[in-house]
Each structure stands twice: as C-alpha cells, then as structure tokens.
Amino acid sequence: MRIRLSRLLIALLAVGVAAPASAQASIGEARRAAGQAYRRSMSEARELYQGRRGPEQADTFSRKVRVGRDGRVSISNISGTITVAVASGDEVSIDAVKRSRGDRGQLSRVNIIVEEHPGRVDVRTEYGRPPFPDRLFRDDYVSVDYTVVVPAGVSLDVSSVSGHIKVDGVRGSIRFGSVSGNITSSNTPKVEYLRTVSGEVALANISQDGSLSISSVSGNIDLTDVRARALDLNTVSGEIRLRDAAVERLTSKGLAGNFEYTGTLARNGRYEVNSHSGSVRFAIADSPGFELNAGSFSGAVRSDFRMTVGGDGTRDIRPRRGPRSESLRASFGDGSALLNVRTFSGSISILRK
Amino acid sequence: MTVNRPDGSAGDLVARCQAGDVDAFAELYQHHAGRIFALTSRMSGSPDAGEDLLQEVFLQAHRKIRGFKGDSTIGTWLYRLAINHCLDFVRSRQARMDKVTNSIDDDMTPPAAGRDTPIERIDLERAIRQLPAGCRAAFVLHDVEGYEHREIAEMLGIAEGTSKSQVFKARLKLRAVLA
Amino acid sequence: MTPAHPEGVTLDDYVDDALTATERAAVEAHLAECADCRELVADLRGVLAAVSTLEPVQPPRTSWTRIEQTIRRGSAERRTPRWPWLAAAAALILATFTGLKLAGVWQQRPASGLTALAPATDAQAVEAELLQAEQHYQNAISGLERIASAEKGSLDPQTASTLEKNLAVVDQAIGESRAALKSQPGSEPAQQSLLENFKTKIALLQDTVALINEMRKGNDASASRLVTGLKQKGT
Numbered sequence: 001m002r003i004r005l006s007r008l009l010i011a012l013l014a015v016g017v018a019a020p021a022s023a024q025a026s027i028g029e030a031r032r033a034a035g036q037a038y039r040r041s042m043s044e045a046r047e048l049y050q051g052r053r054g055p056e057q058a059d060t061f062s063r064k065v066r067v068g069r070d071g072r073v074s075i076s077n078i079s080g081t082i083t084v085a086v087a088s089g090d091e092v093s094i095d096a097v098k099r100s101r102g103d104r105g106q107l108s109r110v111n112i113i114v115e116e117h118p119g120r121v122d123v124r125t126e127y128g129r130p131p132f133p134d135r136l137f138r139d140d141y142v143s144v145d146y147t148v149v150v151p152a153g154v155s156l157d158v159s160s161v162s163g164h165i166k167v168d169g170v171r172g173s174i175r176f177g178s179v180s181g182n183i184t185s186s187n188t189p190k191v192e193y194l195r196t197v198s199g200e201v202a203l204a205n206i207s208q209d210g211s212l213s214i215s216s217v218s219g220n221i222d223l224t225d226v227r228a229r230a231l232d233l234n235t236v237s238g239e240i241r242l243r244d245a246a247v248e249r250l251t252s253k254g255l256a257g258n259f260e261y262t263g264t265l266a267r268n269g270r271y272e273v274n275s276h277s278g279s280v281r282f283a284i285a286d287s288p289g290f291e292l293n294a295g296s297f298s299g300a301v302r303s304d305f306r307m308t309v310g311g312d313g314t315r316d317i318r319p320r321r322g323p324r325s326e327s328l329r330a331s332f333g334d335g336s337a338l339l340n341v342r343t344f345s346g347s348i349s350i351l352r353k
Numbered sequence: 354m355t356v357n358r359p360d361g362s363a364g365d366l367v368a369r370c371q372a373g374d375v376d377a378f379a380e381l382y383q384h385h386a387g388r389i390f391a392l393t394s395r396m397s398g399s400p401d402a403g404e405d406l407l408q409e410v411f412l413q414a415h416r417k418i419r420g421f422k423g424d425s426t427i428g429t430w431l432y433r434l435a436i437n438h439c440l441d442f443v444r445s446r447q448a449r450m451d452k453v454t455n456s457i458d459d460d461m462t463p464p465a466a467g468r469d470t471p472i473e474r475i476d477l478e479r480a481i482r483q484l485p486a487g488c489r490a491a492f493v494l495h496d497v498e499g500y501e502h503r504e505i506a507e508m509l510g511i512a513e514g515t516s517k518s519q520v521f522k523a524r525l526k527l528r529a530v531l532a
Numbered sequence: 533m534t535p536a537h538p539e540g541v542t543l544d545d546y547v548d549d550a551l552t553a554t555e556r557a558a559v560e561a562h563l564a565e566c567a568d569c570r571e572l573v574a575d576l577r578g579v580l581a582a583v584s585t586l587e588p589v590q591p592p593r594t595s596w597t598r599i600e601q602t603i604r605r606g607s608a609e610r611r612t613p614r615w616p617w618l619a620a621a622a623a624l625i626l627a628t629f630t631g632l633k634l635a636g637v638w639q640q641r642p643a644s645g646l647t648a649l650a651p652a653t654d655a656q657a658v659e660a661e662l663l664q665a666e667q668h669y670q671n672a673i674s675g676l677e678r679i680a681s682a683e684k685g686s687l688d689p690q691t692a693s694t695l696e697k698n699l700a701v702v703d704q705a706i707g708e709s710r711a712a713l714k715s716q717p718g719s720e721p722a723q724q725s726l727l728e729n730f731k732t733k734i735a736l737l738q739d740t741v742a743l744i745n746e747m748r749k750g751n752d753a754s755a756s757r758l759v760t761g762l763k764q765k766g767t
Contacts, residue, residue: 029682032682033682036681040689162688179691179743180688180690180691180694189449197691197694197695197743198690198691198694207449207450208449209446209449217694217695217698217736217739218694218697218698227445227448227449229442229445236698236701236702236732236736237697237698237701246445246448248441248445253728253732255701255705255729255732256701256705266441266445267437267441268409268413268437268438268441270409276708276709276725276728276729277705277708291416295720295721295724296721297709297712297716297719297721297722297725298712326721327720327721335417336413336437338413338416342721342724342725342728343721343725344705344708344709344712344721344722345708375600375603378603379596379600382596382599386590386591386596387587387588387589387590387591388588390588390589390590390591390595391586391587391588391589394589403591404591404592404594404595407591407595408595408598408599411599412599412603415599415603477582477583477585477586478586478589496580496583497586514541517541517544517545518540518541520544521540521544524544524576524579524580525540527579527582528572528575528576528578528579531575531578531579531582
C-alpha cells in the first residue's frame with residue numbers, strides 16, 4: 001500500500017490556503033502528516049476489504065415502552081436508518097434490525113440500549129470497542145435499522161451519523177442531527193432545530209409558533225409548506241429552497257448555494273438573507289408592502305414590483321448594464337415588511353408569483 | 354430637555370428622532386414603551402413574545418419615523434404600529450393552528466395555567482395572559498383597549514357575534530380567577 | 533312568570549351600556565327577580581373594574597439595549613460607511629478568540645490592540661486597518677487549521693472530504709472578496725462579504741475541530757448527539 005503523498009499534500013494545502021506563507025514544516029508536522037497518510041492507506045485497505053464481504057447476518061430487537069401521550073423520545077444511531085411513525089395510544093414500540101456483513105461476532109459487539117424513565121425513553125446504538133486491527137474497520141460494518149412508532153404528541157430528539165432519518169406525523173417538538181445522513185420529515189409541525197454536515201434535508205408541513213433553526217455545511221435544505229414565526233438557516237454550499245412559505249422573521253446565511261423563497265411575506269415581517277455567490281430569489285404573491293435594502297458587489301438586482309426609490313416616483317428595477325456595485329434602498333406599497341439582502345456576486349431577484 | 358405634552362406629541366422630540374438622533378429616540382421609547390409592552394404582552398399572552406413584539410414595533414418605528422406627518426400624535430402612531438404587529442401575531446398564529454388539524458392543544462391554556470390556584474394578591478396580568486388565545490385577543494381589544502365589537506371583528510377577521518361571545522367567555526374565566 | 537335568563541352576551545351588553553332602552557328595561561326586570569343573574573352581573577362589573585386598574589407595564593431593561601444596538605448599527609452605516617466593518621472586524625476577532633478558547637487551542641490573547649480601532653479617514657487608512665484585522669484573523673485560524681488538517685483521519689473519508697471541499701469553497705470566496713476590495717477599497721458589499729466569509733471559515737473550522745474531537749473519543753453516537761446539541765455559532 002503506497003503512501004499517496006501527493007494527495008496528502010493537496011489535502012493539507014487545501015486547508016492551509018489562507019495560512020501565512022511563512023509556515024515551515026516542522027518535525028511534529030511531518031510526524032502528523034505521516035500518521036494521517038497511514039490512516040488514509042488503512043481506510044483504502046478497508047474499502048478494498050469490504051468488497052469481499054460475506055453474506056448478511058441479521059438480528060432483530062423488539063421492545064415496547066409506555067411513555068404517555070406527550071412523553072419524550074430520543075433515538076441516537078450511527079449507521080442504518082431511523083424511521084419514526086405515529087399511532088394512537090401511549091406506548092412507544094421499538095423494532096430494530098442489526099445487520100452485519102462479517103461474522104456473527106460483529107453483531108454481538110453492537111448493542112441497542114433502551115433507557116426508560118418516567119415519561120421518557122432514550123434509545124441508542126452502542127459499539128463495543130473491537131480488538132485491533134478491526135478497530136480501524138469498525139464503522140459502517142454493522143448497521144442498525146430502527147422502526148419506532150410513537151404517540152403523536154411526543155417530543156422527539158433524533159440523531160444519526162451516517163444513516164438516514166425519516167419522521168412522519170410527530171406533533172411535539174423535534175430536534176434532528178446527522179453528519180451525513182439525510183433527514184426527511186412530514187406532518188411535523190414543531191421541528192425546532194436541525195443540524196447536519198452533508199445530509200440532504202427535506203421537511204414538510206412545518207407550523208412553528210416559535211423558531212426553527214437549520215444548519216448544514218453542504219446538505220441542501222428543502223422546506224415545503226412552512227409556516228413559522230422565526231426561521232434561521234445557515235449553510236456553506238447547500239441550496240436553500242422554501243416553497244409555500246409564510247415566515248414572519250427569516251435569517252439566512254449561505255455562501256455558494258442559491259436561496260429561493262416562494263410564498264408570502266408577513267405584513268410586518270423581516271427577512272435578512274446573505275449569500276456570497278449564490279443567487280437570492282423571492283417569488284411572492286402580492287404583498288401590502290415591503291422595503292428592500294439590496295446590496296451586492298457584482299450581482300444584478302431586479303424586482304417585478306414597481307418600487308419607489310428614495311422618495312422619487314416609482315420605477316422599474318432591472319439589472320443595469322456595465323460595471324455595477326449595487327446598493328439599493330427602495331420600497332413597495334406601505335413598506336411595512338423589510339427585506340435586507342446582501343450578496344457578493346449572486347443576483348438578487350424579487351419576483352411576483 | 355424638551356417639554357413633553359401629556360398627550361405624547363412632543364413636536365421637538367419627534368423632529369430630533371426624524372433627524373436620526375438616537376438619544377431622542379431613546380426618550381420616545383421611555384415615554385411609550387410601557388403602554389406598548391402592556392398591549393403586546395397581553396395580546397400575545399407571554400412576556401417573551403411581548404418583548405419581541407415591542408422590539409419589532411420600535412425597530413419599525415425607527416425605520417418609518419421620517420414618514421410620520423403629524424396627522425395624529427406620535428403616541429397614537431406608535432400604538433397603531435403596535436396594534437398591527439399584535440394582529441399579525443394573533444392572525445398568523447391562528448392560521449398556523451387552523452392548518453394543523455387534530456391539534457392536540459386546540460384550546461389548551463398555556464403551560465403556566467396550572468398555577469392559577471387562587472392567590473392572595475390577584476395577578477390580573479397573569480390571568481389575562483393565561484386566557485385561551487382565541488378569546489384573549491378580543492378581550493384585550495375590547496375591555497382593555499376600548500375597541501368596539503364591530504372594529505374588533507374587522508381587525509381579527511371574525512364575525513361581530515363571535516367577538517361578543519369571545520369577550521364574554523374571557524370575562525367568565527377572569528371572574529373565576531377574581532372570585 | 534319569570535322570563536328566561538338573558539343570554540350571556542346580552543348581560544355583557546347590559547354591563548357595557550350597549551342595550552337600547554327597551555332591552556335594558558327587560559334585563560333589569562329579570563334581574564329584579566333572579567339572584568343568579570344579579571350575581572353574574574356583579575361579577576362582570578367586578579372584572580371590568582379590575583381591568584380598569586390595569587396600567588402600562590415596564591418592559592425589561594434588555595429590550596431597549598437590543599433596539600439601541602440595531603439602531604446604532606444602522607445609523608452608523610448611513611453616516612460613516614466605513615465604520616460598521618471595523619466594528620464587525622472587532623466583533624469577529626472577539627468571537628474568534630472565544631471560539632479558540634472553547635476549542636482549547638489558544639489560551640491567551642495577542643498583545644496588539646483589539647480595542648484601538650478608530651474610524652478611518654481615508655482609503656489608505658482603511659486598507660491599513662483591514663490588513664491589521666486580517667492578521668489577527670490569520671493568527672487565529674492557523675491554530676484551528678493545524679488541528680483540522682492533522683486530525684482529519686479521525687473522520688470518515690467522505691465527511692473529511694466534504695469538510696475540506698467546503699473549506700476550499702470558503703477560501704475561494706475569501707479570495708474573491710479580497711480581490712474585490714483591492715479594486716474597490718470603498719465598496720461596502722466587498723468589505724461586508726470579506727468579513728462574513730471570515731466568520732464562515734472560522735465557524736466551519738470550529739465545527740470541524742469539535743466533530744473531530746468527538747470522533748477521536750471513539751464514540752460515534754456522541755458525535756451525532758453533538759451535532760444535535762451543538763450550537764456554537766455565537767452570532
């Protein structure tokens with residue numbers, strides 16, 4: 001197994017681009033670099049090994065726990081799917097399937113822990129420490145797929161590292177977390193927090209009187225039928241798409257992904273959207289009025305609504321030809337809602353739906 | 354220091370606010386925040402939401418004060434902004450509740466309701482906040498702020514008869530607390 | 533014969549003086565003979581009396597502070613366009629130090645003046661101050677970057693690759709903002725974008741380091757719980 005030094009250097013460079021040019025390689029750094037190269041080559045070995053896996057082994061697990069109609073449920077997994085559905089009653093029923101492509105010994109090293117408390121149940125997957133060298137291959141070798149049925153009124157805390165999460169019908173407050181697992185939910189009005197690195201996020205039927213905060217690094221964020229008093233979105237390269245949206249207070253920070261809001265503006269709402277190169281697009285049904293503060297270094301600004309700029313008569317806002325650095329302050333109607341949009345190169349469009 | 358007339362329309366103060374004087378705006382806040390906060394916290398049913406609405410109102414006021422032409426007193430102008438924000442709050446919350454069918458907490462009093470065992474000093478403010486959302490808005494607008502049922506019906510988007518029955522319902526609940 | 537009890541809302545109207553003379557007479561006739569309704573009317577009057585004692589409610593002190601901050605930020609933008617990014621740079625540097633302390637990387641502050649950022653009067657001075665802010669930023673993140681690059685092996689390759697790619701995306705954005713600022717030092721969008729991108733990079737590095745730390749402990753379950761509970765973005 002050759003150490004791929006070039007790949008290693010590229011990796012280091014990519015991270016260190018903005019570091020001071022005077023950084024010298026020290027012995028310590030060389031040692032760290034070597035360690036990283038070793039781990040890389042081990043993970044390559046694992047990838048090869050996995051191609052030669054054996055037949056699937058499986059183990060099932062089943063438990064019912066009483067929590068009450070508005071109890072709290074938490075589920076924490078590493079690899080494998082989590083599916084949550086609702087049923088009447090006050091019981092939580094947990095069904096899980098452990099799967100492994102190695103020997104049965106692997107299965108027994110993974111434990112499903114269910115902790116019961118009055119009004120609360122915590123479910124999690126635990127990996128016992130395997131012996132070396134298996135330790136390096138431990139991760140997605142054994143997966144656990146959960147199917148959990150809960151009373152509709154419970155509040156839920158679900159997290160997974162790489163497995164996908166799917167929730168439908170839970171009406172209590174919900175918090176989601178994943179590293180790379182996708183997160184999908186529907187008929188879940190009270191989602192309040194979601195955080196992922198690269199998982200794809202698709203939430204539907206949100207009706208949040210409080211606030212909903214969603215953060216991803218590269219995962220796209222797709223919300224459909226979302227009503228919220230406050231919505232906070234944060235991503236580096238994910239796309240943000242809000243459809244059938246009625247949000248009163250919105251803050252969105254993106255960098256490379258596009259932002260799109262289709263829906264209505266609340267009469268006295270406030271919308272702050274920041275982007276670097278991603279475009280920002282509002283497609284709104286008629287509105288009693290809004291004030292637009294749009295600023296961009298090189299992105300074009302346009303509006304389907306005839307706007308009043310600085311107290312003069314109304315005019316069209318269309319992209320201007322030639323070099324432009326836009327900084328626009330205009331209003332439409334009674335100017336009651338506020339749109340603050342800032343981009344670097346992304347275009348800014350306020351369209352009529 | 355300007356002389357502020359009791360009806361709240363200190364002409365000089367407003368002019369200073371319009372010129373961008375933040376300290377003048379702070380004075381304006383001092384004069385009117387109490388009344389506005391009372392309205393927003395009672396209408397929304399929570400001091401937290403009330404505080405939030407208070408800030409929204411004054412931020413918007415700051416943004417729009419240059420458009421204030423003196424048709425009314427500055428106090429009335431602020432108050433109207435506040436009423437608008439409160440109505441938006443109430444209406445969008447109602448819209449969200451309507452959307453969520455079989456909502457488990459349809460007419461549920463807020464979590465604090467458990468504490469309304471009769472106490473020596475009656476906390477009327479708290480009792481009002483604990484009213485069910487539906488009748489609370491109508492009650493505050495009618496009995497506290499003095500609007501007519503006809504006006505309330507328009508503001509809340511309900512029938513006049515509904516406004517009357519909501520106010521009655523609220524009075525009955527408060528009667529139980531004050532007894 | 534006792535007339536039927538008036539409806540609740542009618543008694544309400546009575547108490548509110550909103551009945552016609554005939555209606556009022558009818559209600560009063562009933563009240564003369566009905567103790568229950570008399571009691572209800574008395575109670576309704578009691579509610580109104582109590583309500584009339586309501587007064588304005590003083591909001592918490594913090595309410596004004598937040599309004600003031602937002603307003604001052606806004607006014608400053610209009611009066612002296614260069615001020616907000618300097619204030620933002622100072623805030624950014626502070627946030628970075630806090631973030632580094634949390635990550636256990638950097639225990640002490642650098643010597644040079646955090647607080648001494650005065651509003652610039654010309655383009656050169658602006659650039660000089662920007663350079664200073666950049667240097668603070670560079671020192672701050674290089675510690676985080678060292679950890680992130682050295683320990684990335686603790687993360688699974690796909691996640692490590694995602695984070696690296698996104699750091700590169702942010703670096704590219706920083707490069708674009710820098711170039712823009714060079715060509716137009718007075719451009720507010722360029723200044724703001726540079727600072728926003730700095731903030732994004734630091735936040736991404738902090739999150740990467742935090743994730744690595746959790747993975748290193750060998751417990752993947754707590755990594756995902758970490759993702760659920762982590763709310764480090766201070767701003």
